Amino acid sequence: QSALTQPASVSGSPGQSITISCTGTNSDIGNHNHVSWYQQHPGEAPKALVYEVSERPSGVSIRFSGSKSGNTASLTISGLQTEDEADYYCCSYGGIYSFWVFGGGTKVTVL
Amino acid sequence: EVQLVESGGDLVQPGESLRLSCAASGFMFSDYPMNWVRQAPGKGLEWVSHISTDGGIYYADSVKGRFTISRDDAKDSLYLQMNSLRDEDTAIYYCARDINWVFNAWGQGTLVTVSS
Numbered sequence: 697q698s699a700l701t702q703p704a705s706v707s708g709s710p711g712q713s714i715t716i717s718c719t720g721t722n723s724d725i726g727n728h729n730h731v732s733w734y735q736q737h738p739g740e741a742p743k744a745l746v747y748e749v750s751e752r753p754s755g756v757s758i759r760f761s762g763s764k765s766g767n768t769a770s771l772t773i774s775g776l777q778t779e780d781e782a783d784y785y786c787c788s789y790g791g792i793y794s795f796w797v798f799g800g801g802t803k804v805t806v807l
Numbered sequence: 808e809v810q811l812v813e814s815g816g817d818l819v820q821p822g823e824s825l826r827l828s829c830a831a832s833g834f835m836f837s838d839y840p841m842n843w844v845r846q847a848p849g850k851g852l853e854w855v856s857h858i859s860t861d862g863g864i865y866y867a868d869s870v871k872g873r874f875t876i877s878r879d880d881a882k883d884s885l886y887l888q889m890n891s892l893r894d895e896d897t898a899i900y901y902c903a904r905d906i907n908w909v910f911n912a913w914g915q916g917t918l919v920t921v922s923s
Binding site: 730732744748785 | 867913916
């Protein structure tokens with residue numbers, strides 16, 4: 697049950713777009729569309745931003761969008777805002793032996 | 808309003824046991840699969856265990872054989888029995904509801920500290 701691979705940090709200026717990658721294997725991201733993304737501010741519980749690769753839960757800003765190609769999923773944040781500064785985690789279904797696997801997390805800094 | 812409230816976290820010594828609880832409200836608990844997800848201090852999220860609505864159960868390799876997940880739909884509650892605790896089990900433990908392959912509701916977490 698190896699964690700998915702995310703960059704440790706990504707930064708951008710207000711108004712810019714940034715993309716966070718999440719690399720898995722043929723057993724998880726590459727074999728399912730059950731990929732989700734979560735935002736976590738310090739001291740708070742995670743919040744779902746994207747599910748099933750590119751679907752947004754009700755109430756989530758359209759500035760957050762997801763995609764997938766092969767074994768790599770991506771989260772794009774458009775029109776970066778100061779409140780977007782947080783940790784972001786990807787998650788994928790890994791099959792009946794791994795079930796769920798998270799990425800190591802990416803710290804987003806708004807410059 | 809959907810609410811998940813964890814309890815039971817404590818400071819324990821290595822090898823000891825602890826039982827976590829998660830009280831659910833604001834939704835039909837019995838209709839939803841549930842999970843435990845943990846986060847070690849300053850670290851990322853780690854999925855721990857899943858229980859489906861029909862009792863199907865899965866564990867992360869790191870806790871298999873030591874932790875037991877269960878649910879009581881009559882009490883709208885989720886549990887995690889943790890035995891043979893290790894230093895590396897120190898973390899905030901969140902209960903999380905999943906539907907449509909996403910954890911769409913989380914509790915505030917309960918802190919488990921394993922230390923001698």
